[in-house]
Amino acid sequence: MSSPIEQRKAEHLELCIQGEVDYREITAGFEKYRFRHCALPELDFAEIDLGVEFLGWRLAAPLLISSMTGGTPQAGEINRRLARVAQQKGIAMGVGSQRVLLEHPEVATTFAIRQEAPTIPLLANLGAVQLNYGCGVQDCQKIIDLLEANALILHLNPLQEAVQSGGDRNFKGLLTKIGVLCRALPVPVIVKEVGNGISADVARQLVDVGVAAIDVAGAGGTSWAKVEAARAQDTRQQYLGDAFAEWGIPTAQCLEQIHTALPNTPLIASGGLKNGIDVAKALALGASLAGLARPFLQAAHQSEETLAQRIDFILEELKTVLFCTGSATPQALYQRRYLERF
Amino acid sequence: MSSPIEQRKAEHLELCIQGEVDYREITAGFEKYRFRHCALPELDFAEIDLGVEFLGWRLAAPLLISSMTGGTPQAGEINRRLARVAQQKGIAMGVGSQRVLLEHPEVATTFAIRQEAPTIPLLANLGAVQLNYGCGVQDCQKIIDLLEANALILHLNPLQEAVQSGGDRNFKGLLTKIGVLCRALPVPVIVKEVGNGISADVARQLVDVGVAAIDVAGAGGTSWAKVEAARAQDTRQQYLGDAFAEWGIPTAQCLEQIHTALPNTPLIASGGLKNGIDVAKALALGASLAGLARPFLQAAHQSEETLAQRIDFILEELKTVLFCTGSATPQALYQRRYLERF
Amino acid sequence: MSSPIEQRKAEHLELCIQGEVDYREITAGFEKYRFRHCALPELDFAEIDLGVEFLGWRLAAPLLISSMTGGTPQAGEINRRLARVAQQKGIAMGVGSQRVLLEHPEVATTFAIRQEAPTIPLLANLGAVQLNYGCGVQDCQKIIDLLEANALILHLNPLQEAVQSGGDRNFKGLLTKIGVLCRALPVPVIVKEVGNGISADVARQLVDVGVAAIDVAGAGGTSWAKVEAARAQDTRQQYLGDAFAEWGIPTAQCLEQIHTALPNTPLIASGGLKNGIDVAKALALGASLAGLARPFLQAAHQSEETLAQRIDFILEELKTVLFCTGSATPQALYQRRYLERF
Amino acid sequence: MSSPIEQRKAEHLELCIQGEVDYREITAGFEKYRFRHCALPELDFAEIDLGVEFLGWRLAAPLLISSMTGGTPQAGEINRRLARVAQQKGIAMGVGSQRVLLEHPEVATTFAIRQEAPTIPLLANLGAVQLNYGCGVQDCQKIIDLLEANALILHLNPLQEAVQSGGDRNFKGLLTKIGVLCRALPVPVIVKEVGNGISADVARQLVDVGVAAIDVAGAGGTSWAKVEAARAQDTRQQYLGDAFAEWGIPTAQCLEQIHTALPNTPLIASGGLKNGIDVAKALALGASLAGLARPFLQAAHQSEETLAQRIDFILEELKTVLFCTGSATPQALYQRRYLERF
Numbered sequence A, B, C, D: 001m002s003s004p005i006e007q008r009k010a011e012h013l014e015l016c017i018q019g020e021v022d023y024r025e026i027t028a029g030f031e032k033y034r035f036r037h038c039a040l041p042e043l044d045f046a047e048i049d050l051g052v053e054f055l056g057w058r059l060a061a062p063l064l065i066s067s068m069t070g071g072t073p074q075a076g077e078i079n080r081r082l083a084r085v086a087q088q089k090g091i092a093m094g095v096g097s098q099r100v101l102l103e104h105p106e107v108a109t110t111f112a113i114r115q116e117a118p119t120i121p122l123l124a125n126l127g128a129v130q131l132n133y134g135c136g137v138q139d140c141q142k143i144i145d146l147l148e149a150n151a152l153i154l155h156l157n158p159l160q161e162a163v164q165s166g167g168d169r170n171f172k173g174l175l176t177k178i179g180v181l182c183r184a185l186p187v188p189v190i191v192k193e194v195g196n197g198i199s200a201d202v203a204r205q206l207v208d209v210g211v212a213a214i215d216v217a218g219a220g221g222t223s224w225a226k227v228e229a230a231r232a233q234d235t236r237q238q239y240l241g242d243a244f245a246e247w248g249i250p251t252a253q254c255l256e257q258i259h260t261a262l263p264n265t266p267l268i269a270s271g272g273l274k275n276g277i278d279v280a281k282a283l284a285l286g287a288s289l290a291g292l293a294r295p296f297l298q299a300a301h302q303s304e305e306t307l308a309q310r311i312d313f314i315l316e317e318l319k320t321v322l323f324c325t326g327s328a329t330p331q332a333l334y335q336r337r338y339l340e341r342f
């Protein structure tokens, strides 16, 4: 009844909710940094404002629910919960790859979240490699329209495709096609990985062809090689997934290196962020937004209240970091340079 | 019967006596240093003298019983034991925050220790943030007088206040008010943290407005975020306390950085010191006095004899370090530069 | 019935198949390196070609089944399995020391693998120290002819000989004799260790007298001191083997140092390589071929299919590294310098 | 019946034979070094000669049985076993402190080992601090004569004396008195610690007044603070011994620093050496002799054969290091600079 692609989506959700699919040896790298405590902040905690601008949008806090799901009934329910809480908190939200929509327009409702989240930025999503497998500008426009999205995220996932038996592995000529999209589409194009990280070289190439922002989606959180190993049907995929379970550039390292190379490019930090202190460190390293995927999925799977509280705690932690470093705004975290590597 | 503030004090005592409230990941940092052994000290151990001067006072040894308690009957008994032993050993002693006195003058006897300790320096104590919540110069004068104190200690505790649900979190404009106090009071003003440490920047600001000495009260010993998490009544305080349990600047790092920036400022080392070797390392890093809180509380809770013996052992260890580094006086520990980082 | 040398060979096989004879403290060193992930490889995985040239031979992949065995019936069976799979995969293969042949020509069939592997490079093998114990150019020619070998590998094993009670320990004057061989023989001479590694100094001496390629055979995989300890008949050999169980230069360090000193010398990496990611790192560090011994022995002991699959997975891993670093060929791994030490 | 000093000696022996009295956190430091393996040593193992000269004496190997015992019947038996094996192996031997002899001449037989060891260097021993407690040149001459010693070792042990309740702690003016001894005595004077190490500063002072050689006796092996804690009769000694259990300069660090400062001073390495590889590393770091105490005591306590075998294995290990680094003599270990810090 369900198509292979829907089957895959369902397994991904299941494994990411229950499974042990995080990196074990590689960490996102935030534990190597420590904020210098400011004993005399000269601030009123009550006046601290987490509001930020990103790509022209106004957000109540520098937070993003990262691209995850869609395409199955369970995914639809998750998406609606995520959307309602994102709207309530005034933060941005992405959906999972919408490629399934192009083949199965009947699953459109599982992505139909604009009514739940009328005013926040919603981000469409597609695997960049699909540009080599029949997707064109009009397909992209279609998924943007369907979501009433404020931007399109293209994800790069060469390792995931290499591990998946039968994955789409022709990554030739993608850069040019991404450039074409950037010029043709009426919304900004953001490019992200899915957990193996983007290097400064790749970031520079992308920005040069017109990409508006980079989401590093680095190593240290969800390991997609592990997910694919866990759901493998053949020994090849299992063996290869395990072998590459710890492959990738740690999130903090991506941030440092891209921000040094491209100080003016808007950056999203994701991959292995766990709490508001990690969010604060990501901002201090040059990110403008911080995204979490699996932690929010697990909370939303419980209930909307669990998710709302999880976000509240993250924002309270972020505020506490601002207070205890004497930073009045998220931007000040970066400007004050109170983060020390040790 | 007991006010919220007395209730809080009682819980703090209980948790600090019994609980697991020390830092686990962050250490005070003294284990990174080792004294170079001197096999030929050319000293007579019997002639080594631990006596020091601090802010014009003469002490039998460079030791301080750090600010802890008052306000409840148990606190009163602890304070008297601490005072009697401090007097017997000729070392300095601080009391806990005296703010409670301003609202509940009836608890004054729990701080009344001058009769037990007629000749040693006694140090009054108040949270600096109270200067934003109604405390003025005259209140400070009142608590000094009540204790017949030789100095006033103001503590800075932004993290503790942020974690405590309902904490006092307006830290705006405190620096100016501290400056006013320094000029108005007849005794020196010392500023300390409560276990998250003071940075060189903050120390410099404080010294610039007239503060006489800095007690770094760094990370690595008692973690107040942990204490507040352990006694939390709501999930917010519990969650936040746990998240910030390992926040702060390690004690040894505070000493190094402040002493480098302000070589002439009298420094007190506290936060996670455990024995006389730690005391010796603190002195070698530029401190003039070394303070311990929780270890002395636990000993005093047992008995006066336990406390006296604990102090004796600390001083014997300190003397042994002096002997085995060829240092005739505490000052020589600093001058000989026999401490090596490794 | 079996000679001491055959007895020894049998014990070596047994211990290397079943025993715990790997280094424990020293690693081959590859875990200190990480490839920089390339999210946008601009390659078609399907077009990646692992083919390489080495000493004029064309191989389907930069892989070698390292010198191991011969001389007993079990060894003969292992050799034939290794040969058939090597032929099937188009990779190179070495045999174990052929010294036994010179004393016991009747075991020749255990080395007779050319019919199983008609077109791949086969490598003859002899302990270099035997040049001091009666072996001359003609003996070498004899073992080459018998194998129809494409090259002769001489192994250096001073530690193994020192540990073995009754080992051949006169290593004087070997360099000159190796030089004589290089000039006299019609095939290239390769020199390797057996798991303790070759230093840059020794490599340079060898290349200067005419050696065509160096196989570092470094520390981190099979520890021959451990093997000899495990099969010791006297306390001296047992004690000494254990004492030197962790002696040697880690494989990655050998590669770096020799490749820096002798950038044009063809290098084989062996000693402790476990999978295709290690193979890729070895190539990135300057090796032209990667050799594995014990892992292939254990697989071949199971069955030919197990061995074939093990090799398939290694090559698939290697291809995945090429893909995820944007490298179209094995050589590009080295040229792109995408390996980072951390 | 037995004097306090004899009682103490007996307890020391007992604890060092059975007890857990080694350093746990501090190591001698040799594990931070690794020899570069030489695959082509161009040596005949059979021709390697371990013979060395030290202070004009010819030894069969650069080994010393360090100063340990005397004064009780058990100690006498141990001393005779040590002496017979030292003679058999042609290495040097020290005895324990002979101070007891000055007060109890009747125990002289426990030190009377010259008949067991007619031709090797025997080293007399006295605590340097005794020069402040009544011992003069003539006493030193007496203990030298009694042993027919080839040199006098003075040991410096300020920590041990400080920990021992009732220890001799006046270390004033010792340097001058040591200088007087050096000029007055007909044999060379060697100075050593007892396991806390000698710094470069102290070594230089000693050499300047005429000391012939330094035995670093560094931290990492037997911890005398631990020994004294284990046999403590009062809480002070127990507490202090435990607090200083990990005090001292690691043996390898002493060697490096003294050898850099005083490249021409003959050095003995002791403190925590365990086997012939440690001995080799000590020689490579600039020592001329290597001493072991507790390991030899434990072997001798078993039997003379155990001790003889232990020494044989150490020498065989040392030879194997020489062989596998291409070093023909112990001196070459130092000259070839094949030791790498990592």
Ligand SMILES: Cc1cc2nc3c(=O)[nH]c(=O)nc-3n(C[C@H](O)[C@H](O)[C@H](O)COP(=O)(O)O)c2cc1C
Pocket: A012, A013, A016, A066, A067, A068, A069, A095, A096, A097, A125, A153, A154, A155, A192, A193, A194, A195, A217, A218, A220, A221, A222, A270, A271, A272, A273, A291, A292, A293, A294, A295, A297
């Ligand atoms: C269940 C699940 C599904 C995901 N699906 C997508 C996807 O369709 N498109 C995408 O760009 N990233 C996808 N991701 C990757 C995330 O957006 C994110 O980059 C990655 O999980 C790292 O973040 P984390 O460590 O917080 O989980 C998915 C992640 C999860 C957990």
Ligand SMILES: Cc1cc2nc3c(=O)[nH]c(=O)nc-3n(C[C@H](O)[C@H](O)[C@H](O)COP(=O)(O)O)c2cc1C
Pocket: B012, B013, B016, B066, B067, B068, B069, B095, B096, B097, B125, B153, B154, B155, B192, B193, B194, B195, B217, B218, B220, B221, B222, B270, B271, B272, B273, B291, B292, B293, B294, B295, B297
């Ligand atoms: C029970 C207890 C109560 C304390 N109360 C105060 C206080 O009222 N005022 C203050 O300045 N510090 C207070 N402190 C902090 C200590 O003075 C000290 O800075 C901190 O505990 C770190 O030292 P330690 O690691 O030796 O405990 C208190 C500490 C303890 C253990």
Ligand SMILES: Cc1cc2nc3c(=O)[nH]c(=O)nc-3n(C[C@H](O)[C@H](O)[C@H](O)COP(=O)(O)O)c2cc1C
Pocket: C012, C013, C016, C066, C067, C068, C069, C095, C096, C097, C125, C153, C154, C155, C192, C193, C194, C195, C217, C218, C220, C221, C222, C270, C271, C272, C273, C291, C292, C293, C294, C295, C297
């Ligand atoms: C069973 C066995 C026998 C070996 N015999 C030889 C040999 O005869 N000649 C040789 O040059 N190396 C011999 N080696 C060493 C290997 O070629 C290789 O250098 C070493 O084992 C390190 O590789 P590994 O860690 O992949 O096992 C042997 C290895 C094994 C496991």
Ligand SMILES: Cc1cc2nc3c(=O)[nH]c(=O)nc-3n(C[C@H](O)[C@H](O)[C@H](O)COP(=O)(O)O)c2cc1C
Pocket: D012, D013, D016, D066, D067, D068, D069, D095, D096, D097, D125, D153, D154, D155, D192, D193, D194, D195, D217, D218, D220, D221, D222, D270, D271, D272, D273, D291, D292, D293, D294, D295, D297
């Ligand atoms: C039982 C015992 C007794 C010792 N007695 C003496 C002594 O009398 N004089 C001395 O100079 N050193 C003495 N030492 C110290 C040793 O000579 C040596 O410096 C120290 O133990 C470190 O070496 P190790 O780690 O090999 O034991 C003694 C050591 C032991 C184990």
